[in-house]
Amino acid sequence: MTPSPTVKSVNARLAGELAVDEARVAAAVRLLDEGSTVPFIARYRKEVTGSLDDGQLRMLEERLGYLRELDQRREAVLASIEEQGKLTDELRTALLTADTKSRVEDIYLPYKPKRRTKAQIAREAGLEPLADRLLADPTLVPEAAAGDFLNEEVADAAAALDGARHIIIERAGEDAELVGAVRAKFWSEGAVRTAPISDEVAKSPAGQKFRDYFDFSEPLETMPSHRVLAVMRGEKEQILALTMDGGEDEPYQAMVAQTLGINLGAKAPATAWLATTVRLAWRVRLMSTASVDARVRLRQRAELDAVAVFARNLKDLLLAAPAGTRTTLGLDPGFRTGVKVAVVDDTGKVVDTCAIFPHQPQQKWNEAKATLGALVARHGVQLIAIGNGTASRETDALAAELISDIKAAGADAPVKAMVSEAGASVYSASEYAAHELPDLDVTLRGAVSIARRLQDPLAELVKIEPKSIGVGQYQHDVTPGTLARSLNAVVEDAVNAVGVDLNTASVPLLARVSGVTDSLAEAIVAHRESTGPFRNRQALLKVPRLGPKAFEQCAGFLRINGGEDPLDSSGVHPEAYPVVRKILDRSGVTLAELIGNERSLRSLRPAEFADDRFGIPTITDILAELEKPGRDPRPAFTTATFAAGVEKVGDLKPGMVLEGVVTNVAAFGAFVDVGVHQDGLVHVSAMADHFVSDPHTVVKSGQVVRVKVIDVDVDRQRIGLSLRLKDEAKGGGPAKRPAGGPDQGKRPNPNRGKPAGQNKPARASTPPSGSMAEALRNAGFGK
CATH class of the missing domain: 1.10.10.650 (RuvA domain 2-like)
Structure with a gap:
């Protein structure tokens, strides 16, 4: 309409x-x-x-x-x-x-049409004029005034006054200006208050996870999203009782009285009755409405913040540096069940698989190393990808020893890297994995995924539901639809920013390309398998159900390497190929001579080639593409080297400077994997020598960083880290839980794609300051 x-x-x-x-x-x-x-x-x-x-x-x-x-x-x-x-x-x-x-x-x-209310029943009984009289003239005696309104439906003065009161309360509760003003005041001046629902629950193991919220209060307007979701989880698990407290009643009652035209200070017979009506209008009607509104607003804001954090981390992870098209050996570590091994070639095709048992209880170390050495030699392995789950450091030590032996023999050794295996088991058990790797056992599919993640994180991670990748903040407490929309947009933007190889892309990857649906992605792959590789972009129009509109939307994001037209490997859209021909005609060179010729391309003026359809912005993009056709916007590949002999939290000592990988960035800091099976926290106040309001401006997921160990609590598996390498380490007091609630500070469980364990939430942190001691307190470390 x-x-x-x-x-x-x-x-x-x-x-x-x-x-x-x-x-x-x-x-x-x-x-x-x-x-x-x-x-x-x-x-x-x-x-x-x-x-x-x-x-x-x-x-x-x-x-x-x-x-x-x-x-x-x-x-x-x-x-x-x-x-x-x-x-x-x-x-x-x-x-x-x-x-x-x-x-x-x-x-x-x-x-709004509604069921019959007490106020409506009172109106039907003829009591609205009584309400109007008492509001207009407080000098009336309520009981006497009510006597004029007795009838078959109204037995006595008390019943008449009750009906009149219901009418006045409903008027107040339905006054849009008053409701809006009360809502605004409640939000700006109110607070969340929490307490355990009972002493028995408070003493239980489940209750102890939330003990920092047993006597807790924080302003509605400034409460951080991670604490909002933490206390709401505590309420959902029937540990905490949450109260939305708007503050003192008197200011709100004054607002109600003003709206209704009541002078609460007047010395008149009806003043006491009117004052009680005002108090009930606030306590029974408006306070309840404002509390519900505040709760909804609080949750919505917390969800938006949590989704934004998740989306930003996901984008960083998807756009992490690819190791490239190199033969890769993937290791999915384990103790009792062994280490699952898969070798994939430079295209990601599986060429070999097996299982080895170097760790307890079998402890076939030398046999396992010999098996891996044979695979490296047989397939020319250039990279070793090691999943970062259980037995990862022990497996990393095995790979390091293998590499050392290969180098000692005078041969070229592969490069090893630790890879997040969050969500790998979700992929392994998925319908798509069964279709893609039908001949492999579920356990071996995880090793394949780990190897491919190192080659190209984006191409492999799109096969997994985004929320299972394990870089979110309370993603399981966020409305699924809100999260899904945001994360799907992030994946779509990341895939199209990088571009997709039309002749090697999987169905899940193609389905994220602009204009390509799931069914169309399947049709593209089926056509490719039946007729062979695409030789040019125009051949896409031969795919069933891929019409001109879909072609327009997707063609520029699909790449054909080694095809008939070099432009098909670039980000230049086919509709703009005539512009390139115009540039070639005026330049007097061939396409092969122009592509990659930085000097020639930068000497051209975009305005000379612009017309009514293609303006300067598009021409500028075309020249940039010709300079570096098909360029990948992702950073260069680097790996973190974990310190030898540092394999568990007990091996860490304050003052150590280590290399690690950022695994998650939250509103209050970043978690870093330093190779001890437990991520450490770099609190936002320990990230730089200046005030940092947003940790994402300093680090991002997947980034390799150097950190100093500030504090270690072996019993509670807490690690305090700093990016400021000159900071003084703490003497070894217990490291407390970082602010942020039950999920913070725990490594994601790759088997479920969500945080493992429940951690203790923390009280609101004080504003960060310059000293490291205060920074640690802000992070929740020490006393």
Whole structure:
């Protein structure tokens, strides 16, 4: 339904929120409505949108849906009130200027069809005039005034006054301005308060995980998302009782009285009765509504923050440096069940598998090393990928000894690297893994996944549901739909930013390409398997059900290496090939002479080749692609070297400087794997010599860093780290739980793709300061 002309258009509202011209917003909205994807618009329609980037477009897409739903609801409410014959000009204006769904619902509340309330029954009994009289003239004696309204339905004065009170309370509770003001005050001045639901629960092992929240309070407006989700988990597990406390009652009662026109200080016969009515309106109606609203808002904000943290970590992980097309040996460590071994060639194809038993109880160390040595020699293994789960350091030691022996023999030795195996077992047991590796046992599929993750993290991780990758913050406490939408957008943006090899990509990877659905991805692979590799991008149009629109959306993101046209291996869209031909004609060179010729390409002026369809932004992108065709935006591959002899928390000593890998970044710091099966915490206050408000500005998931061990608690498996290598180490007091709740500080369980164990939540940290002692206290370490 088209909004009223007096309503500010959706495009105008979006333009205001994004601080861009409305014409650019209108163009982006039109493209989205026509079925274009965010990656396609951001990359290939810069002239149309004025170069809106993918972040702006994602925000626009999200808000577009919300604002359209808002307009639809507004029109439905207007129609409902008009049908009741109660739509006034003032009411229409209020609805047309409402900028949120909650505001629309507040205005609609008095007119919303509802079950018979006590107030409605009182009106039907003729008691509304009594309520009006008492509000208008507090000099009346309530009992005497009520005597005029007795009838068959109203037995006595007390019943009449009760009915009048219900009417007044409902009026207050349905006054949109009052409800909005109370909601705002409750949010800005209220707090969350928590306590155990009983002494018995508090003493239980499950209750002890939440003991720091047994007498806890924090302002609603500033409570961090990780603590919000922690206390809400405690409530869900029936450990904690949560209360939304708006503060003292008197200010709220004064707001109610003012709205109803009641002077609580008047010395009049009806004042006491009216004051009781005001108190009940606040305590029974408005306080309950404000508390529910605050809880919903608190959870929504916490979820948005948690999803944002997860999305950022996921993006960093997906865009981690690939080791490249090199033959890789994957090791999925284990003790009793052995180490599962898989060798994949440079294309990711499985060429060999086995299991070895170097660790307890079998302890066939030399036999295992000989087996691995034979595989390395037979297949020319260049990389060894070791899963970071149980027995990982012991297996890493085996690989290190093998590499040393190979080097001692004068041969080229492979490079080893530790790889996160979070979600590997999820992949192994998946339907797609069974289809992709039908002849392999489930346990061996994990080793294959680990090897391929080292070759190309993005290509392998897209086969796993994003929430199972294990880089989130309370992802299991977030609404699944909210999380899924955000993470799917991250995966889509990452895949399209890198580009996909059309002739080697899996179905899950192709399905993340702009314009390619799951069924279309399957059709592309089936066509490739039946007719052979694609020789050019135009051959995509021969794939069943892949029409011109899908081709437009996906072609620029699909790469064909060694095909008939060198441009097919670049990010230049086929629709822009004529522009390249124009550049060649004016330059007087061949494509082979121009590609990679930095000097020639940088001497060209984009404006000379721009026209009505392809403007300067697109021409600039084309020249950049020709300079480095098919360039990968991901960083160069590096590996962390874990310190020899440091394999468990007990091996760590304050003052050690170690190399490690960032495994997770949270709002309060970053977790780093230093090779001891337990991630250490670098609190945000120990990340730099200056104040850091966002840890993501300093580190990202997958980054190799050097850290100093500040504090170690072997009993509780706590490790305090610092990125400031000049910081003084602590003398060895117990390291307390980092602020953040039950999930913080624990390594993800690769078998379930979610944090293992439940840790103790912490109290609100104090603002960070310069000293390391204070930084440790802020992180939750020491006393």
